[in-house]
Amino acid sequence: MLKKITLENFKSHQLTELTLDDSRLHALVGQNSSGKTSVLQALHYLCLLANTPFSKVFQYERHPEHLTRITAESMSVTVNGFWGYQNPQYWEAAYRWQKISDKKSDSYWQPIASWKIDQDSENCQQGWSSSLKDAPYPISPALRYAVYLKLIANNLAKPALSEDIKPRVEYDGSGLAPTLDYLRDADPDNFEKLQEMLKRIVPGVEKVGFQLAKVTVNRQRTIKVDDQSSIPYQETQELMGKEVVLDMNSGERIPGHAISEGTMLTLGLLTVLMNPNQPNLVLLDDLEQGLHPYAQRELMNALKEIIADNPNLQIIFSTHSSYIVDELQPSQVHVLHNSQTGFTVAKRLDEHPDMEWAIESLMTGEFWDSVGEDWVRSSQ
Numbered sequence: 245m246l247k248k249i250t251l252e253n254f255k256s257h258q259l260t261e262l263t264l265d266d267s268r269l270h271a272l273v274g275q276n277s278s279g280k281t282s283v284l285q286a287l288h289y290l291c292l293l294a295n296t297p298f299s300k301v302f303q304y305e306r307h308p309e310h311l312t313r314i315t316a317e318s319m320s321v322t323v324n325g326f327w328g329y330q331n332p333q334y335w336e337a338a339y340r341w342q343k344i345s346d347k348k349s350d351s352y353w354q355p356i357a358s359w360k361i362d363q364d365s366e367n368c369q370q371g372w373s374s375s376l377k378d379a380p381y382p383i384s385p386a387l388r389y390a391v392y393l394k395l396i397a398n399n400l401a402k403p404a405l406s407e408d409i410k411p412r413v414e415y416d417g418s419g420l421a422p423t424l425d426y427l428r429d430a431d432p433d434n435f436e437k438l439q440e441m442l443k444r445i446v447p448g449v450e451k452v453g454f455q456l457a458k459v460t461v462n463r464q465r466t467i468k469v470d471d472q473s474s475i476p477y478q479e480t481q482e483l484m485g486k487e488v489v490l491d492m493n494s495g496e497r498i499p500g501h502a503i504s505e506g507t508m509l510t511l512g513l514l515t516v517l518m519n520p521n522q523p524n525l526v527l528l529d530d531l532e533q534g535l536h537p538y539a540q541r542e543l544m545n546a547l548k549e550i551i552a553d554n555p556n557l558q559i560i561f562s563t564h565s566s567y568i569v570d571e572l573q574p575s576q577v578h579v580l581h582n583s584q585t586g587f588t589v590a591k592r593l594d595e596h597p598d599m600e601w602a603i604e605s606l607m608t609g610e611f612w613d614s615v616g617e618d619w620v621r622s623s624q
């Protein structure tokens with residue numbers, strides 16, 4: 245479970261500390277460009293480093309020059325957490341970038357991964373081939389099974405086929421049909437539950453089903469020319485996959501591409517959260533996308549039920565919706581704001597001086613609506 249996130253010089257964050265309460269469901273709110281997505285990205289990179297070296301995680305637009313706050317010469321992202329409830333083990337994992345100015349050569353960025361368990365001293369690895377792979381238990385299970393979802397309704401609707409024994413929905417929403425189909429076989433009770441939740445969030449839905457559909461698969465192949473050389477080519481094959489179809493109150497067996505966007509996004513999210521390969525950390529940007537206020541409230545109820553059923557699951561999401569925030573306690577809401585000089589400042593809503601009396605008469609989202617974000621800046 246993550247307990248504290250510290251960002252130093254990561255994009256607009258000069259020094260941001262977020263302390264997470266014990267609810268395992270945490271919202272990031274604030275105006276556009278206040279740094280919400282950046283928190284999710286910073287965490288996502290840390291989780292990727294649990295499996296993958298710096299050289300793969302940080303390339304192209306993820307290069308340290310684009311991620312480090314302009315003019316800063318170092319950047320770090322540190323997460324503190326614990327693992328296990330009976331005898332919790334406390335851990336810390338971090339990645340840092342340091343700009344090294346060498347007289348002989350141009351300056352360059354040095355990546356460093358570091359970790360700590362309980363009271364032990366810090367271990368670190370540096371260089372592009374380093375990562376958090378060698379970090380001891382429980383850092384790896386705490387970070388490895390994380391997903392950062394950017395679900396796209398079109399991808400969720402596409403027919404798909406999976407060669408994996410346990411398929412999963414990809415971060416962009418592809419692979420929904422085989423994953424749901426697997427859930428139906430492997431855990432029919434959870435499939436039923438998912439269907440019930442979807443029906444509560446989108447009342448027009450009656451039943452989730454599947455149909456066979458053609459899937460175009462591109463495979464990279466090579467032709468051997470002689471003993472020394474071969475020519476690569478792409479082979480396109482049409483294979484039989486599946487697509488999701490929904491029985492709706494407007495008609496039966498409506499294919500995914502004709503289903504409404506909010507319905508598909510909700511189905512995708514519930515599938516990620518309820519399939520047997522469930523991640524233990526889920527990062528979600530703009531949770532309410534495509535959803536009516538009523539559906540937003542029902543989605544929050546569903547998330548709370550899923551969290552209660554799965555003690556290892558933690559969800560961190562960004563939102564602009566006070567309907568979503570209404571369903572949370574103030575300690576679950578992190579308010580981000582831009583300081584006078586442009587960098588991010590953050591406070592938890594329960595740190596607001598008027599919180600105690602306001603919460604007796606206002607819902608959490610109404611309270612946030614009424615106080616806005618300026619107090620975060622003025623109370624620094």
Ligand SMILES: Nc1ncnc2c1ncn2[C@@H]1O[C@H](COP(=O)(O)OP(=O)(O)OP(=O)(O)O)[C@@H](O)[C@H]1O
Pocket residue numbers: 254255256274275276277278279280281282283309310311312313314562
């Ligand atoms: N390298 C950098 N140095 C300083 N600031 C940066 C850097 N890269 C990005 N930023 C700033 O950080 C902001 C990104 O914020 P982010 O995407 O996290 O905002 P957000 O709260 O998710 O906003 P929205 O609600 O619009 O999605 C950019 O708008 C930019 O101003």
Ligand SMILES: [Mg+2]
Pocket residue numbers: 280281282529562
């Ligand atoms: Mg954003």
